[in-house]
Amino acid sequence: MRELKIKHYSLFAASFLVLWFTDIPGGSILLLLLWQQMALYLWQTEFSKKSQINCLAHSLTLLPMFFFLGAVSSFTHIYLKELNWTLLLFAGLVSFIMSYLVLVFGISFFLDYRKDVDLMSVYVENIQQIKNRKFYFLKLAVFFLLTTLALQLFSIDYAIVAAYVLCHITGKKYQTKLGYVENQSSQAK
Secondary structure, eight states: OHHHHHHHHHHHHHHHHHHHHHTOTTHHHHHHHHHHHHHHHHTTOOOSHHHHHHHHHHHHHHHHHHHHHHHHHHHHHHHHHHTOHHHHHHHHHHHHHHHHHHHHHHHHHHHHOOTTOOHHHHHHHHHHHHHHHHHHHHHHHHHHHHHHHHTTTSOHHHHHHHHHHHHHHHHHHTHHHHHHHHHHHHHHO
16 A cells, blocks of 8 residues: 555656646646545545545535635735735735635545545534634644745646645644544543
8 A cells, every 4th residue: 555655646746747847727726636536545534436526526616715715826926026015915814814714624624534424524524623623724724825935936826736735744744633632622521
């Protein structure tokens, strides 16, 4: 299984580079859809036909948020060049909020997905757990924005994809800590 994961991650990295260099329209969207499938491996979710279909449906529901995040992030570069601080601050705030929402719904899906559940029950679980995970996602959203800013060598849509992938990897690293916090908060009730 480990060799299979390494092979898939290598193919994803190669796909990322090919799509970035060729600048194919919609390449970043393809990468997002591909990464969501790869995240099933990362989060060690059961890899079945049903989980892949649910993951694809979930990915399609996330696309409008990614489009909006990309549009707002593009405006931040324009406002920075024009030195319009008020609009830059507003666009930065909206980018942060959208980043937070993308991460909450993008990563919570993998935290709450269980075998043989329907997609709506996963979304209900996501919303119920937001209160317990708010600081976890706050840290990831700050990491997401800083990573997006650091990856200015990519166009904004590829920088968002790269930051999203890195947030998944970082989020997985802190999953055990999150589990500990959720267990403590449920015991406190």
